[in-house]
Amino acid sequence: MNIKGCLLILTAAVMWGLIGPVSKFPLEQGVAPLENSFWRAIFAWMLFAVHACRIRAIKIERKDIPQIIVFGFVGVTIFYGSYQFAVQEVGAALSSVLLYTAPAWVAVMSWLLLGEKMGPIKIAALVITISGVACVSLGPQIFGTGGDIKFTWFGIICGLTTGFTYALYYIYGKTIFARYTTPTIFLYALPIGALCMTPFFEFTTKTTTSWLSLIALALICTYGAYSVYYAGLKYLEATTASVIATIEPVMAALLAWLWWNESFDWTGYLGSAMIISAVLMMVMEQRIESGFRKLSLCRMQA
Structure with a gap:
């Protein structure tokens, strides 16, 4: 395994893990959650714009403009905004864990x-993810336990929304992300996303x-991490x-x-562990299935 690559991915995961706490x-x-999101998008846009101009990758085809607009609204306005609302309502640690429902x-x-x-x-991973979300959201009510994090249903829904909208990055990755560089896409998507937030x-x-926190969100957690x-x-x-990047919610927590001073109760830690385990199962799916096939073959030969 390449050590340099591991260190780079680990650094990116740590940078992303800073989003909630910062x-x-x-x-x-x-500062309102959406204003947080607005400045994160604007400052990051400045950085990606310089990058796109430097590598001379600023052109997009006319037929891709509608997809870029939709991505700007979903992947920036809703994704950034729901994450900030989740941090406000249920804390930085749980927000990062709920973000990791994205693979499901x-x-x-x-x-x-x-x-x-x-x-x-x-x-199986999907069932484990749903069970994990149930543990972190319903556990304190069912078992009467409680950590230092106060849960609200609005916060839980916002956290799940971040997971859903983040998952759309993969779907878009099969289309526009495959045809353009990341700086090119964010050159157009970030200002669209920021503009859609301003009425609210x-x-x-x-x-x-x-101000320093908002700049850090853009410079470190967005442009730098990507x-x-x-x-x-x-x-x-x-x-x-992907496996190495699962350190992100651990760092955030x-x-x-x-x-x-955020801490879960035992149901929260159990649910978080289940969600992260499900992520690892999904990203390692092919290797796990290969292992099962080899095991079955060995049993047949025995």
Whole structure:
């Protein structure tokens, strides 16, 4: 396994893991979730625009404009916005865990929209994901337990929405992402997404801490993370990279505990472990199935 590739993917995962904990700084100082999302999109757009111009990749075909517009609304407005609402309502740690329901959404949408096979491992992982979400959302009510995180149904729904909209990145990856570079797509999608947010919040006066946090969300958690991740993919298989990237919710939970004193009860930790385990099952599906085939062959030969 390539060490350089592993370090790059690990760095990207840590950067993504910062999104929730860093977002809480402006949220705690009265900046609305959608304003957080707006500035993240605008600052990241500036960086991607410079990148796209530098590599001379700014042209898109006219027939792809509708897809770019829809992606800007779904992949930026809804995705960024729902993540910020989830952080505000249920905390940075749980938001990151719920984001990782994305592979389950991908499996279902790929089956329905792309005709991909829904094998036994994907079905099992889907059941485990749903069970994990039930643990983190219903556990405290059923068992009367409680950590330092207060759950709201609106926050849970927003967290699941981030997983769903993030899963759409994979669906788009089969179309426009396959034809253009990442800077090219975000050059157009980010301002569209930011513009769609503006009717739903009012700009507020921000402290230096809030501005620095918003810049960090764009520079480190968005532009930096994507750039480092795709650099790592040059050295590693996508499956290996996906496994390493599951450190993201672990990092988010650790920082949320250190910075914001967030902690789950036992049902929350159990549900989080189930969701991450389901992710690993899905990304390792081919290797797991290959292992089962070899085991069956060995038994037949014995």
